[in-house]
Amino acid sequence: MGTQDILNFVFIGASFALYIGIAIWAKAGSTKEFYVAGGGVPPIANGMATAADWMSAASFISLAGIISFIGRDGAAYLMGWTGGYVMLAMLLAPYLRKFGKFTVPDFVGDRYYSNFARVIAVICTIIISFTYVAGQMRGVGIVFSRFLHVDINTGVVLGMAIVFFYAVLGGMKGITYTQVAQYCVLILAFTIPALFLSFQITGHILPQTGLGATLDSGQSILATVDQLSTDLGFKEYTSGNKSTLDMFFLTAALMCGTAGLPHVIVRFFTVPRVKDARSSAGWALMFIAILYTAVPGVAAFGKYNLIKTVNGADGNGTAYTEMPEWFKNWETAGLIGWNDYNGDGKVQYAAGKAFTGKGKPAFDGENRNADGSRVVTNLVSEPKAVGDAQYANEVYVDRDIMVLANPEIAQLPGWVIALVAAGAVAAALSTAAGLLLVISTAISHDLMKKTINPNISDKQELMYARLAAIVAICVAGYFGINPPGFVAIVVALAFGLAASSFFPVIIMGIFSKRMNKEGAVAGMIVGISTTMAYIIYFKFMGGTKDELFMGISPEGFGTVGMILNFITAFIVSSMTPPPPEEIQHIVEDIRIPRGAGEAHAH
Amino acid sequence: MSISKENAEAYWKENLKIIFSYLAVWFVVSYGCGILFIEQLNAIPFFGFQLGFWFAQQGSIFVFCGLIVAYAVSMNKLDEKYDVHE
Numbered sequence: 108m109g110t111q112d113i114l115n116f117v118f119i120g121a122s123f124a125l126y127i128g129i130a131i132w133a134k135a136g137s138t139k140e141f142y143v144a145g146g147g148v149p150p151i152a153n154g155m156a157t158a159a160d161w162m163s164a165a166s167f168i169s170l171a172g173i174i175s176f177i178g179r180d181g182a183a184y185l186m187g188w189t190g191g192y193v194m195l196a197m198l199l200a201p202y203l204r205k206f207g208k209f210t211v212p213d214f215v216g217d218r219y220y221s222n223f224a225r226v227i228a229v230i231c232t233i234i235i236s237f238t239y240v241a242g243q244m245r246g247v248g249i250v251f252s253r254f255l256h257v258d259i260n261t262g263v264v265l266g267m268a269i270v271f272f273y274a275v276l277g278g279m280k281g282i283t284y285t286q287v288a289q290y291c292v293l294i295l296a297f298t299i300p301a302l303f304l305s306f307q308i309t310g311h312i313l314p315q316t317g318l319g320a321t322l323d324s325g326q327s328i329l330a331t332v333d334q335l336s337t338d339l340g341f342k343e344y345t346s347g348n349k350s351t352l353d354m355f356f357l358t359a360a361l362m363c364g365t366a367g368l369p370h371v372i373v374r375f376f377t378v379p380r381v382k383d384a385r386s387s388a389g390w391a392l393m394f395i396a397i398l399y400t401a402v403p404g405v406a407a408f409g410k411y412n413l414i415k416t417v418n419g420a421d422g423n424g425t426a427y428t429e430m431p432e433w434f435k436n437w438e439t440a441g442l443i444g445w446n447d448y449n450g451d452g453k454v455q456y457a458a459g460k461a462f463t464g465k466g467k468p469a470f471d472g473e474n475r476n477a478d479g480s481r482v483v484t485n486l487v488s489e490p491k492a493v494g495d496a497q498y499a500n501e502v503y504v505d506r507d508i509m510v511l512a513n514p515e516i517a518q519l520p521g522w523v524i525a526l527v528a529a530g531a532v533a534a535a536l537s538t539a540a541g542l543l544l545v546i547s548t549a550i551s552h553d554l555m556k557k558t559i560n561p562n563i564s565d566k567q568e569l570m571y572a573r574l575a576a577i578v579a580i581c582v583a584g585y586f587g588i589n590p591p592g593f594v595a596i597v598v599a600l601a602f603g604l605a606a607s608s609f610f611p612v613i614i615m616g617i618f619s620k621r622m623n624k625e626g627a628v629a630g631m632i633v634g635i636s637t638t639m640a641y642i643i644y645f646k647f648m649g650g651t652k653d654e655l656f657m658g659i660s661p662e663g664f665g666t667v668g669m670i671l672n673f674i675t676a677f678i679v680s681s682m683t684p685p686p687p688e689e690i691q692h693i694v695e696d697i698r699i700p701r702g703a704g705e706a707h708a709h
Numbered sequence: 710m711s712i713s714k715e716n717a718e719a720y721w722k723e724n725l726k727i728i729f730s731y732l733a734v735w736f737v738v739s740y741g742c743g744i745l746f747i748e749q750l751n752a753i754p755f756f757g758f759q760l761g762f763w764f765a766q767q768g769s770i771f772v773f774c775g776l777i778v779a780y781a782v783s784m785n786k787l788d789e790k791y792d793v794h795e
Binding site: 358699 | 717728731758759781
């Protein structure tokens with residue numbers, strides 16, 4: 108075991124000890140503590156916890172890489188995953204906090220005076236959260252396997268054990284305070300390498316301003332990346348490929364989905380007052396923005412660095428034997444693959460697939476070529492140069508490299524690499540825990556207590572909540588070890604469903620006194636079924652690009668589902684009787700902040 | 710609850726006005742500057758960025774943060790004005 112491995116162990120181990128310590132300190136004694144942390148979380152702490160809950164392994168590891176490879180269109184993710192908080196703060200969080208129950212199905216069931224609506228909401232919650240959490244558990248396993256060199260499955264089990272500890276024991280209270288710690292770990296782990304990288308390439312300390320910097324060549328960094336990209340046959344970095352309409356719908360689906368995700372909404376039930384719900388949404392977005400505004404810089408610098416390192420100063424490739432250590436390390440880890448098609452001993456990077464299938468290398472076990480590179484078996488038969496490129500692509504680069512290899516590229520000390528490892532684990536665990544809690548609450552509170560057996564005591568309900576959390580962890584772990592096909596469509600499904608079901612139903616419940624249960628139920632059913640059908644058709648049943656409705660990608664279809672939900676709800680409710688008097692009073696009441704008191708069960 | 714029906718309605722109306730004015734800004738910076746008019750704005754240089762690209766990848770997020778803060782402050786004032794604060 109090398110020194111780096113020991114450092115990784117120490118950092119990840121220390122962070123776990125911290126999380127477990129917090130879990131023991133924050134043990135939940137009542138359902139109220141388990142569901143909403145007793146309703147007494149200070150807004151700043153809730154902001155940090157929301158940020159950690161929100162930023163998953165994908166945000167931490169993959170987002171910069173995605174933007175690095177797709178360029179300007181990545182803005183849909185940047186704006187979509189932050190802009191939703193503006194809607195949360197203004198349209199949902201304060202009123203739901205005033206309503207003062209524990210869960211999203213609680214609101215849907217009570218506001219629409221219907222257990223049927225509640226059950227639909229529970230089903231949506233469970234589908235959304237399980238799709239999401241399966242990807243997270245896989246992420247935990249992958250992070251462990253990369254940094255601690257254990258098997259992915261062992262990593263999943265390790266992650267399950269840790270989440271089990273603080274989610275089952277501490278409930279929302281335990282999760283909230285561990286998430287505060289996890290936020291601190293992950294934000295340091297992301298920003299420290301980003302600052303160094305920015306400084307080394309642009310002379311600006313902040314990646315936010317560094318992205319606008321001018322290099323020694325006299326050209327701006329963005330213009331340089333544009334130039335490098337087109338020279339290699341890629342599309343220009345700062346131009347878009349998606350149609351304006353698709354960008355619009357995709358951004359809207361991600362924003363409305365963000366505002367409608369149960370594990371995000373529930374975080375605003377944990378603060379003491381309505382005004383705290385507003386301010387904690389502000390804190391949450393600021394904490395998120397620290398990472399999200401650094402991401403575009405990291406993405407562009409990563410691309411610049413990668414091209415410069417691989418293709419060398421003269422742009423004709425670097426000899427494999429001269430490659431820096433990080434290139435070989437990540438090749439060993441399987442995130443980089445190379446085959447010397449033109450036999451010049453140099454690595455050349457350009458547009459086009461270097462390997463068959465999806466372009467990922469299939470390695471021939473641990474076999475190595477004479478120069479020390481790994482043997483790849485799925486070679487393309489006739490490698491061709493694409494566009495303006497002078498040579499055919501010889502390299503596969505996994506998008507996660509852009510974040511994972513940063514500290515090594517910037518030649519930072521070993522402890523920074525260990526910190527990135529701990530940060531990636533924190534990002535995955537914090538999101539997984541938040542989702543698991545939502546699932547267990549939906550089962551123990553919304554199904555057991557509110558639908559099946561209202562007579563159970565608080566203690567029994569708490570026991571059911573813990574049992575449900577245990578079952579949920581096991582199911583999530585199973586999906587982590589045997590990832591089902593749907594993990595790949597997690598974004599489309601989770602955000603599409605949240606945007607087409609919860610978001611419209613909650614908005615109408617607050618802003619329309621006239622909306623009744625018939626309208627809400629019909630709207631939800633139409634919204635979810637069209638969205639699911641569209642996503643399943645295009646993601647599983649081989650729907651082709653020409654068949655897309657107005658060119659809208661499956662990821663952006665949640666917006667269409669949402670519009671259909673609104674229209675259906677208004678038509679159906681206008682033809683059916685208005686909601687009873689007391690429901691209209693509830694709506695009037697949630698619009699006035701005073702008297703929120705604490706989150707209560709009845 | 711101490712607030713009268715008329716006051717509650719007036720409070721709600723002002724609340725809606727605040728929300729819609731902030732959401733208008735939200736829409737303009739993200740969907741307007743970042744998507745619909747990005748090409749036109751890209752003709753304008755902005756600290757080494759093309760303005761449209763900057764809005765799409767960074768500027769809109771900064772504006773979002775500012776909007777929530779401004780909204781929280783406006784609402785606290787409104788709550789005091791109608792005496793509905795906690």
